[in-house]
Amino acid sequence: MKKQKVNWAEAVKPVVNKYKNSKHPLEAKNLYQMLVMVVLSAQTTDALINQIKDEIFKAFPNMKALSGATPEALIPYITKVRNFRNKAKWLTQIAALMKKDSAIPLTMDELVALPGIGRKSANVIKFFAGAPFEGIVVDLHVVRVAQRLGIATGDDPGKIEQQIMDSVPPEEWEVGMSLSFLGRDICRPTPDCPVCPMNKVCAFYNGALK
Numbered sequence: 001m002k003k004q005k006v007n008w009a010e011a012v013k014p015v016v017n018k019y020k021n022s023k024h025p026l027e028a029k030n031l032y033q034m035l036v037m038v039v040l041s042a043q044t045t046d047a048l049i050n051q052i053k054d055e056i057f058k059a060f061p062n063m064k065a066l067s068g069a070t071p072e073a074l075i076p077y078i079t080k081v082r083n084f085r086n087k088a089k090w091l092t093q094i095a096a097l098m099k100k101d102s103a104i105p106l107t108m109d110e111l112v113a114l115p116g117i118g119r120k121s122a123n124v125i126k127f128f129a130g131a132p133f134e135g136i137v138v139d140l141h142v143v144r145v146a147q148r149l150g151i152a153t154g155d156d157p158g159k160i161e162q163q164i165m166d167s168v169p170p171e172e173w174e175v176g177m178s179l180s181f182l183g184r185d186i187c188r189p190t191p192d193c194p195v196c197p198m199n200k201v202c203a204f205y206n207g208a209l210k
């Protein structure tokens with residue numbers, strides 16, 4: 001089937017509405033916890049980070065507590081996490097800079113200037129805080145879903161983010177998290193297309209992908 005021209009600004013509304021009140025799978029109780037968990041979760045499952053979080057936050061309950069820690073003090077709590085040595089270094093560097101929870105910045109420029117935080121992590125932190133969108137969360141789920149939908153091509157998260165930003169107006173930029181939820185829930189590696197709210201416009205489902 002030929003690829004249809006899609007008005008993505010309208011087409012994403014069902015998926016945005018479906019997941020509007022969904023909580024991020026990282027079970028953070030506050031912004032400090034979310035920042036720590038997002039940094040730890042790169043290339044690691046959210047489930048593992050949720051498992052180890054209680055011990056981490058018992059030892060380091062806030063930015064002030066972490067700001068006095070060395071990477072060596074944090075490492076014993078995170079050895080199951082991929083790249084844990086660098087992540088311990090980054091988190092203690094961030095804490096030394098911030099010193100208190102209220103100093104955590106909420107602009108893209110300030111967040112991506114911190115060690116261990118790229119655009120994806122910054123978008124997740126901003127989403128959690130309810131800060132104005134400056135971009136779109138593109139994680140591994142979004143990469144898969146966006147390609148199948150046909151809203152973006154390629155597998156570079158930065159380019160996919162830009163393509164979605166070009167197709168969807170800023171007031172719908174929570175669509176990144178919505179597509180991530182869709183990817184965890186329905187558009188899994190084996191997708192359940194008949195129940196998907198995007199199946200009318202999806203290039204994969206409608207046979208428009210080669």
Ligand code: SF4
Binds near residue numbers: 149186196
């Ligand atoms: S219709 Fe199928 S392939 Fe397309 S987004 Fe939904 S679950 Fe994924």
